Amino acid sequence: MKLKYLALIIIISSVIYCTLGSSALSKEEMIAIIKENTTLTISDNFKILRDTIAHTENAFDSDYWFEFIIKFDENESHKTIQTIKTLRNYWKSEDFYLRLDSSEFKTAKQLFQEIGTKGLWHKSKEGFIFTNQIIETVEDFEPSQIWVGFDTIKKELTYSLRHL
Structure with a gap:
């Protein structure tokens, strides 16, 4: 009985090992990916904590995701915060609607188009x-979803791309 569980664990571990792996992106590639997709420019003064790619084998349209997490020192973290706050696609409002005057609201999607950015x-x-x-209707769905989080306490930036 224990042998069956051990065999099952080995099989599952093998599948996970074959599916997940390091993407071995260089710092320069990470910097370029962040800038191209978010307009944020960062220096190469960071430590790579995670760098992973996963594929869904035999998926209909090649589903995959990749994620990397990088850590800044105190000085680089402060510079990154200041840089984000000066970006044209930094939305100062905490909600996803920006009040332009007493009668007009713009959605995030309208702002994407207006300022020529891929996101906010x-x-x-x-x-x-x-x-x-920003999915407001079914037509808004994009197969490649990009999410980037910058945790200012941990000084970590997480970049995640999921292609469904």
Whole structure:
């Protein structure tokens, strides 16, 4: 009986090992990915905590995700906070509707188009979040979802891309 459980654990571990693995992105590639998708420019003065890619084998349209987590020192964290606050796509409002005057509201999607960005940075409890996915209708769905969180307490930036 114990042998069956051990065999099951080995099989599951093998599947996970074959599916998940390090993407081995360089710091330069991470910097370029962040800038291209979020407009945030960072220095290469960070430590890589996680760098992972996962694939759904035999999926209909090649489902995959990748994620990396990087950690800044105190000085670089402060610089990153200041940089985010100056970005054109930093949304100072904490909700996803921006009041322009007493009668007009703009949605996040309208702002994406207006300022020519792929998404918006906004404040969160932990620091800042970037997202390119504001789904208001079925037509708004994009197969590649990008989420970036910058935890200002831990000084960690998490970049996650999911392609469904």
